[in-house]
C-alpha cells in the first residue's frame with residue numbers, strides 16, 4: 253500500500269531513518285524471518301522440554317539479520333547447548349533469540365536495526381548440523397510463531413502473525 257502524506261512525508265521518513273528501519277511504518281514494525289532456508293523443526297516437546305522455536309536449516313554461513321530492532325546481548329560458548337547466541341530486546345517484554353552461531357558480529361548493549369547482521373549460521377552448542385534456532389518470547393514465555401516443517405522461509409518476509417507491542 254502506497255500513501256501520499258503531504259507535508260508529513262519528510263518527518264515520517266526522518267523518524268524511520270533514526271530507527272535504522274526501511275520501508276513503510278507498517279512493514280518496519282513487523283517481525284520478519286532472520287534468514288532464508290528450510291524449516292527443520294518447530295513447536296514440539298522432547299523429554300518434557302518445549303522446543304518452542306523455529307529451526308531454519310540448509311544455510312551454513314549465511315548472515316542472520318535481526319527479526320526486529322532492539323538492544324543486543326551476545327554470548328559466546330556452550331551456553332547450555334544454545335552455543336554462541338544473540339538475544340534482541342526491543343524493551344517491551346519481547347525478546348528474539350538466535351542460537352548456534354558460527355560467529356557473532358554484534359556486542360552486548362549494542363542497538364541494532366531490523367535485518368542488521370547479528371552473526372553467521374553455524375552449529376555451536378547442541379546441534380546435529382548447521383542451522384539457526386530462532387525463538388520469540390514475551391516476559392520469558394515462548395510464543396508460537398507460524399511456520400511449518402519443510403516450509404521454505406525467505407529472509408525479510410513478514411512472520412505471518414501479529415504480536416501486539418512488537
Ligand SMILES: [Zn+2]
Nearest residue numbers: 305306307385
Ligand atoms: Zn532449535
